Amino acid sequence: MSVGLLFDSTRCIGCGACSAACKEANDLPLPIEDHTTAYTWTVVEDVGGAKIRRLCFHCAEPTCVSVCPVAALQKTAAGPVVYDPQRCIGCRYCIMACPFGVPKYQWDQPVPIVGKCILCAGRVAQGLPTACAAVCPTGATLFGEHGSLLREARKRIAATPDRYVDHVYGANEAGGTSVLMLAAVPFAELGMKTDVPRQPLPLLTWNVLSKIPSFVGVWGVLLLGIHWITKRREEVSAYEAPQREKER
Amino acid sequence: MNFAVASRQAARRIGFWPAVCGLILLLFAGVAVLRFTRGLGAVTNLSDRFPWGLWVGFDVLCGVGLAAGAFTLTGIVHIFNLRRFEPIVRPTVLTGLLGYLLVIAGLAFDLGQPWRIWHALFFWNPHSVMFEVAWCVMLYTAVLALEFSPVVFEGLRLERPQRIMHTITTPLVILGVILSTLHQSSLGSLYLIVPAKLHPLWYTPLLPYLFFISAIGAGIGMTILESHLSERAFGRHLEMDLLEPLARGMVVALGVYGLLRLIVIAKNGALAALLSPGYEGSMFLLEFTVGVALPVGLLLFERVRTHPTGLVVGSLLAVLGFVINRLNVSVTGMESAAGVHYIPSWMEITVSLGLVAIGFTLFALAVRYLPVFPEPGRRRS
Numbered sequence: 001m002s003v004g005l006l007f008d009s010t011r012c013i014g015c016g017a018c019s020a021a022c023k024e025a026n027d028l029p030l031p032i033e034d035h036t037t038a039y040t041w042t043v044v045e046d047v048g049g050a051k052i053r054r055l056c057f058h059c060a061e062p063t064c065v066s067v068c069p070v071a072a073l074q075k076t077a078a079g080p081v082v083y084d085p086q087r088c089i090g091c092r093y094c095i096m097a098c099p100f101g102v103p104k105y106q107w108d109q110p111v112p113i114v115g116k117c118i119l120c121a122g123r124v125a126q127g128l129p130t131a132c133a134a135v136c137p138t139g140a141t142l143f144g145e146h147g148s149l150l151r152e153a154r155k156r157i158a159a160t161p162d163r164y165v166d167h168v169y170g171a172n173e174a175g176g177t178s179v180l181m182l183a184a185v186p187f188a189e190l191g192m193k194t195d196v197p198r199q200p201l202p203l204l205t206w207n208v209l210s211k212i213p214s215f216v217g218v219w220g221v222l223l224l225g226i227h228w229i230t231k232r233r234e235e236v237s238a239y240e241a242p243q244r245e246k247e248r
Numbered sequence: 249m250n251f252a253v254a255s256r257q258a259a260r261r262i263g264f265w266p267a268v269c270g271l272i273l274l275l276f277a278g279v280a281v282l283r284f285t286r287g288l289g290a291v292t293n294l295s296d297r298f299p300w301g302l303w304v305g306f307d308v309l310c311g312v313g314l315a316a317g318a319f320t321l322t323g324i325v326h327i328f329n330l331r332r333f334e335p336i337v338r339p340t341v342l343t344g345l346l347g348y349l350l351v352i353a354g355l356a357f358d359l360g361q362p363w364r365i366w367h368a369l370f371f372w373n374p375h376s377v378m379f380e381v382a383w384c385v386m387l388y389t390a391v392l393a394l395e396f397s398p399v400v401f402e403g404l405r406l407e408r409p410q411r412i413m414h415t416i417t418t419p420l421v422i423l424g425v426i427l428s429t430l431h432q433s434s435l436g437s438l439y440l441i442v443p444a445k446l447h448p449l450w451y452t453p454l455l456p457y458l459f460f461i462s463a464i465g466a467g468i469g470m471t472i473l474e475s476h477l478s479e480r481a482f483g484r485h486l487e488m489d490l491l492e493p494l495a496r497g498m499v500v501a502l503g504v505y506g507l508l509r510l511i512v513i514a515k516n517g518a519l520a521a522l523l524s525p526g527y528e529g530s531m532f533l534l535e536f537t538v539g540v541a542l543p544v545g546l547l548l549f550e551r552v553r554t555h556p557t558g559l560v561v562g563s564l565l566a567v568l569g570f571v572i573n574r575l576n577v578s579v580t581g582m583e584s585a586a587g588v589h590y591i592p593s594w595m596e597i598t599v600s601l602g603l604v605a606i607g608f609t610l611f612a613l614a615v616r617y618l619p620v621f622p623e624p625g626r627r628r629s
Contacts, residue, residue, distance in 0.1 A: 037296070067441055069378035070364075070371040089367050090360015093378050095299040097441045104296045105360065107289030112360040195444045204440045205377050208456055212380070216426055223327050223422045230329035 002079035003124055004058065004146040004178035005133060006153055009190070010163055012051035012140035014044050018132035025120055025131035038104040038115030042132060045191070050183065052190040053141065055132075056081060056102045056117035057170055058178035059200070064094035064103055066202030072114075079146065079178045080119035088113055099174050099196045119178065146178055153180050175200030269605040276602025279595045283357055291595040295588065302592035305578030306600050307354025309435055310571050311347050312385065313459070316467030317474075318344025318392060319428035326421040333490055335622045338399055339478060340471045342620055345392040346610050348385065350603045357599050377437045384431030391424040403618040433460040439577060445585035448516040449532045450577045458508060462539075465501035466570035468494050469543075472563040474611075476556070482615055486556050495559055499547045502566060506540035531572070531580045539569010 019032045022042045033040040035054070042055040058081045065073045065081060072087035073094060090112060094103045106112035120130040128134070133143035142149060153168045169187050170177040173196045181187070188194045283291045294301050321340045325333050356362040368382040394413070401410045436459030439446050452458070472491050479486045513519050513532075522529050543566040552558035579590055592600075614620055 063441060066373075066375045067378060068373055069376045069382050070367040071373040071376075072371070087364075087367055087371050088361065089364040090362075091358075091378060092299040092360065093376075093438070095296060099442075099444060101297070105299060106287070107294065107296075108287050110285055110287045112287060193444070197443060201441055201443075202375060204443065204453075205437055206375055208434075208437050208440065209375065209377065209380060212430065216430070219426055219429060220422060223323075223425055227327045227329070227418060227422070230327070234329055234331075 002077065002146050002178065003119075003144065004079055004149050004180065005055075005119070005130065006142040006144070006149040007053050007179065007181045008140050008142070008153075008156070009051055009053075009181065009183035011138045012044060012053070013138055014046055014051045015137060016044055017135045017137060018053065018141055019043050021131040021135040022117070025123065026118070028115075036102075036104060038106045038113070041115060041117040047190050048185075050185050050190060051140075052183065052192070053132075053181075055179065056119070057100055057173070058117075058119050059174050060176045060178070061174075061200035061202055063097050063099055063174065063201045066205065067093045067097045069093065076121060078121070078124055080121035080124060081116075082118045082121045083114055083116065085113040097201075099201060100193060149180055153182055156182060172198050174198075265608075269609060272598065272601050272605045275598045276605070279598050279602075280357070282595070283599075288360065291593065291599075293590060293593045293596065297586045297588045298582070298590045300578060300582075301590055302575075302579075302596045302600055303354055303358035305575045306571070307358065307603060308351055309574040309578055311351040311354060311603075312435060313432065313463040313466050313570060313574060314470045314567065315344040315347030315351075316428065316432055316463035317471035318347075318395075318467070319388075319425050320464055320467050321471060322395060322421045323425045326418055327425065333494075336471060336475060336487060336490055338396075338620050338622075339474060339615075341392060341395050342399070342611060342614055343470060343474050345389070345396050346607050346614075348389040348392055350607050351385065352389065353606070354600075354603055377434050377441070381431050381434045381438070384427045384434065388424060388427040388431065391420060391427060394420055395424065399618050399620060429460060432463040433457065435459050436577075442582070442585075445582055446577070447528045447581040447584060448518045449513060449521075449528055450581040452512040452516065454508060454512055455577075458505060458512075461501055461505040461508070462570055462573065465498050465505060466567055468498040468501065469563040469566035469570070472498075472559060473567060476560045476563075478615070478621070481612065482621070484621060486559075488554065488556065488559070491559060492553050495547050495553050495562065498563070498566060499544055502540050502544050506536070506544065509536065509540070528580060528584065531576050535569055535572040535576050537569075538565055539573055543569070 016032065019040065019042055022028070023030060023032060023040070026041065028039050028041065032043070034043065035045075036043055042053060045052050045054060058079055059075075062073065062075050062081045065075050069091060070087045070089055072084045072089075073081060074084070075081050090105075092105055092114075094114060095105055103114050103116045105114055120128070120132075123130060129143035130141075133141045142152070144152075150168065150171060153171070157164045157166055157168070164182050164184060165186050167183075167187060169181040169183070169192060170179055175198070181192075183190055186194075279291055288294055292301060292303075317340045321333060321337050324330050325337050355365065359365060368379060368386075373379045395417075398410050398413045401413065433456035436455035436457075439451065439455055440453065443451055472494060475484075475486060475491060478484050510519075513522075522533065525533055543562045546552045546558060546565070547562040549558075552562065583589055
């Protein structure tokens with residue numbers, strides 16, 4: 001079973017209790033900034049009256065996990081994409097590659113680490129909901145099993161189609177994510193990336209990387225072969241040179 | 249005697265370029281202190297929206313690419329057995345070795361926690377292109393050091409290590425070519441993961457192939473430039489009989505590369521946009537004109553190729569175009585999706601220039617104290 005969140009923009013009142021609870025649950029320093037940073041993992045933004053939460057989507061096949069050279073980022077079986085600051089070398093490939101622009105860096109620190117929502121992995125492991133879902137006064141952020149959240153999202157759209165755009169954000173983006181979102185206006189208008197590929201992105205690089213072992217074998221044998229042939233040619237011509245001299 | 253006269257006399261004694269190098273290195277040291285005490289934000293214009301800048305685009309992508317002459321030349325001499333190119337192998341391998349050492353120095357600035365660089369050895373992620381690049385760069389730097397070691401042994405008159413190195417040259421060169429093929433192309437693969445972020449003028453599944461082929465062209469270009477600079481600095485003559493055929497190889501590499509680029513752009517449907525180019529289109533046209541059209545157009549003519557000035561100008565254009573290309577992939581092509589305009593801070597530029605200055609200084613020192621160039625009498629005719 002893997003867990004996730006369902007954020008229903010139409011039920012959000014923008015109180016910001018989720019941001020505050022996140023700070024407390026994850027020991028993050030105040031203040032609560034107006035956009036996500038390495039120190040503020042989730043915020044509620046107001047876009048022309050509509051509310052939208054910013055947080056990590058916890059992809060089923062996360063780009064950040066695939067690009068990290070030291071495996072500091074991991075997708076847990078329970079759903080959260082977690083980060084090990086002890087491993088991170090600070091290459092920032094995760095920040096560069098994330099299709100949702102989620103991971104952030106501590107640019108102001110001489111010993112910096114990455115910061116992003118970890119879906120309260122510690123609380124989830126104890127069977128608790130994420131801090132943001134636990135405090136949400138309107139139920140705009142729901143915590144639950146991913147499959148049932150997805151069914152709930154589709155049910156809401158079907159039951160009140162005039163209330164929502166017909167799009168469960170996260171159902172297909174980047175191959176599917178643990179965090180799902182519903183909204184009354186198109187997600188592009190809420191500042192969400194809508195050009196995210198429908199396929200898991202790690203495939204794009206794995207298609208190349210997985211061919212390396214066979215390539216090394218073929219390329220190595222080919223180079224050795226070329227060396228063998230050209231070397232033999234040199235020896236033959238060196239051997240024949242005095243004979244040609246004689247014949248002349 | 250006033251200060252102006254004194255400094256002018258001092259400058260004359262030291263020489264113009266060493267003085268410039270010294271000044272850059274002084275600033276470089278200052279920026280280094282700031283970088284490691286105040287963090288990346290204090291010295292760079294990087295941000296969460298634009299996490300990779302000049303130090304990745306120039307220090308790493310260009311540093312590795314421009315050092316590609318080493319695997320190209322060692323491959324030509326030891327795998328294809330074209331022994332006549334041997335006299336330029338040593339300075340080219342030295343350029344390569346210094347290039348890779350400076351890439352690692354550049355990473356020491358760019359990585360958030362460079363003292364953990366060894367983590368890639370112990371915490372594996374075979375799904376990461378960066379992991380593969382890290383291993384290849386590390387192993388290939390070791391290979392380059394071994395390939396250069398006979399020069400040091402010869403300088404120290406150590407016979408036995410020289411003989412040992414001689415016997416393992418061929419496997420070492422083959423290993424070097426394999427490692428280079430892998431990571432030169434993988435620097436392009438790094439960008440395969442951002443199909444929605446990198447502009448269609450540069451994004452293509454062929455990125456690894458394009459990076460590999462263009463590195464061969466630029467690597468040869470650097471070899472020619474380095475011969476030219478050595479000629480001026482150390483009073484050596486330009487080995488036109490060797491460099492002219494190399495230039496032909498460069499033209500072929502650039503030609504194949506240029507054609508592939510155009511085919512890819514046509515397939516991406518971005519060709520028409522070049523007729524009324526915007527920011528990205530103009531930068532592409534600059535890159536393509538300087539790095540492909542002009543050098544290929546010029547060096548196709550035998551009269552240009554066989555003339556030292558023509559040869560050097562053609563190679564300089566190819567190298568410049570290569571640098572613009574790598575900066576276009578890493579900066580220009582990523583700006584629109586990031587929604588910000590990135591211009592490196594003067595401190596980022598200082599670090600990059602400082603690394604180049606260190607490279608020139610180390611090259612000059614190596615030439616002075618080690619038998620990098622063949623003795624005039626020993627040169628094969």
